[in-house]
Amino acid sequence: IAGITQAPTSQILAAGRRMTLRCTQDMRHNAMYWYRQDLGLGLRLIHYSNTAGTTGKGEVPDGYSVSRANTDDFPLTLASAVPSQTSVYFCASSARVTDTDTQYFGPGTRLTVL
Amino acid sequence: GQNIDQPTEMTATEGAIVQINCTYQTSGFNGLFWYQQHAGEAPTFLSYNVLDGLEEKGRFSSFLSRSKGYSYLLLKELQMKDSASYLCAVMDSNYQLIWGAGTKLIIKP
Numbered sequence A: 001i002a003g004i005t006q007a008p009t010s011q012i013l014a015a016g017r018r019m020t021l022r023c024t025q026d027m028r029h030n031a032m033y034w035y036r037q038d039l040g041l042g043l044r045l046i047h048y049s050n051t052a053g054t055t056g057k058g059e060v061p062d063g064y065s066v067s068r069a070n071t072d073d074f075p076l077t078l079a080s081a082v083p084s085q086t087s088v089y090f091c092a093s094s095a096r097v098t099d100t101d102t103q104y105f106g107p108g109t110r111l112t113v114l
Numbered sequence B: 001g002q003n004i005d006q007p008t009e010m011t012a013t014e015g016a017i018v019q020i021n022c023t024y025q026t027s028g029f030n031g032l033f034w035y036q037q038h039a040g041e042a043p044t045f046l047s048y049n050v051l052d053g054l055e056e057k058g059r060f061s062s063f064l065s066r067s068k069g070y071s072y073l074l075l076k077e078l079q080m081k082d083s084a085s086y087l088c089a090v091m092d093s094n095y096q097l098i099w100g101a102g103t104k105l106i107i108k109p
Helices: none
Strands: A004-007 A010-013 A019-025 A031-037 A044-049 A064-066 A076-078 A087-094 A109-113 B003-005 B009-013 B018-025 B032-037 B044-049 B053-057 B060-065 B070-075 B084-091 B097-099 B103-108
Touching: A004 A087, A019 A031, A019 A087, A019 A109, A044 A064, B003 B084, B009 B018, B018 B032, B018 B084, B018 B103, B032 B060, B032 B070, B044 B053, B044 B060, B044 B070, B070 B084
Parallel strands: A010 A109, B009 B103
Antiparallel strands: A004 A019, A019 A076, A031 A044, A031 A087, A064 A076, A087 A109, B003 B018, B018 B070, B032 B044, B032 B084, B053 B060, B060 B070, B084 B097, B084 B103
């Protein structure tokens, strides 16, 4: 693989269910991010990780959790999904936290919570 | 609060030039990014400005005025494949990107 992969591509989920969105990168980037994108709104940061073993909260962290056990993987978990979490979720990475070059994005996961 | 403003939608003609504006108010400034996003796809990097002035990359140019909190993306010789959303984002003092809602560009033949 090359770049960032996300799974699943799309998912329909019943409210109250637990769901983990997967994200894997093979660029050996230190920093990883989870965003949600909703119509009419900009990308909003959910959680981020500056390096393996550390995580931080973004703008909209409530209802989500993340872990960063190694450099490559950064899963996002919805402990008990609610309809307002219906969105498109993008995982991204950059070489360093202070890397002002670019963030690279995965293809996204389209999640519908009913 | 932090705010990024850009027009919701613009229409232009194939072969023409279009300018997409972005104004921002953020806590600190570590550069301004433009990304392109085709419908149903991920954002992809277009340009980065941290100093005032114009950066040119082929048909695309990006301008920044830090004193005015203003940037624009200029697209020349428009092609149908340029139909996409263009996202403006500012890196704040915490090195986090603050994103505008995006400008949907419609290209007509």
